[in-house]
Amino acid sequence: MYNRAFLFNGIGSKPEKLLAQLTPEMTDKYESYRAEAFTRLGLDMDMEKNTGYSAQAAEWMVPFLCDRVVYEYFIDKGIIPDIGAGYSSGIVSASACFGSIKHTDAHDIVMTHLSMFRGLQEKGIKLNMGIVIGFPYDDLKELLSGKFNSDELIIGSSNSSFHNMISGKAEAVEKAIELCISEGAIKAFPMNTGTAFHHPLMEQYSQEYIGLCRNLDYKEPKYPLISVFDQTVLQTVDEVKKENLHNVCTPMRWDLALKKLEELGVKQFFDVSANGAIKKFSRVGRKCKVYTLEDVINGDYTL
């Protein structure tokens, strides 16, 4: 039923790494979308002139704008998805590219992340996230379960058989990283996000985000999505809305979402992030392949 899936990363990569991968034509399009978005949001087009929260907002906007440009490039090339999936804020990006929400809605959602961030800082709440490379989900869960309770720390996402994201109170994240390194992680490091996305404790700090997501005017997506929370296929307005509402405070299973896509018949995965960020931490079966923008530009994928 499904053959081709588009994978959206959203926030995560450094702007310079994303922009370096765009062709001149794509860069022109990106700059046009950026001018539109930055003007509407009151951000300075000169990235250096944005300071404090504005600087953060400007940086967070870049992946969304790049996702849109790459998505449209794939479509123009005749690469049409049968289904999609969004990793974390990639859910918002996917919802916008698949026409379920407007791109301006996606930008407004990014801005609510900032108010969430501001609220946490003002209250002096110290949260963090971290990456642990080298443990399967079950092994990491077992390692952490005896040392931390779920109020302090959870696995925010299992990305592949060796790549996990942890999320929770900053002190717990720090201790968990030390523990993982001593127990043989290939690498474990804090992300220094100041937030604990995908931990239920974020719900209390996300009321503006939740309010906005609840009140957006959703449309049925042009292509279905797979839920990274419960691996169901999302096709209706309510289902896409629910995925967006759950996003900030619910742990993800990216690994299971990819597995489910394979079970549904997907063989070709397209990483919509400009720099192939998703391909790096995702793993698919031997009969499948993850294509990046670079692959498509270089002609390594033909219809």
Added chain:
Amino acid sequence: MREITDAIKNEIKDMVIDYYAEECEVDKSEITMDTNPTEDLGSDSLMFVELIEMTADKYDLDIKLQSIGKYMLKTPMDTMADVLDMFYKIYQYGNDVVNQ
């Protein structure tokens, strides 16, 4: 312990150097035994894991990443020589690499 021949060592060496050259977009000739994969080539841990997966597939090795992580605690991968030495040991000792 699995015996490792010079031919296998050369094969592993070629595979590792080719991999880093391609992934880090540098010429093979620029990679020496003193090259630091992270600082000189800009490689990262995800590339490293992919190389481990490739090696495990190629030589049918059953290796847990934690074993390699524990080995790396004792022996940091500062140079290409360190990386190659570790891959030779993985080939020879599998998960027992941690005790080498």
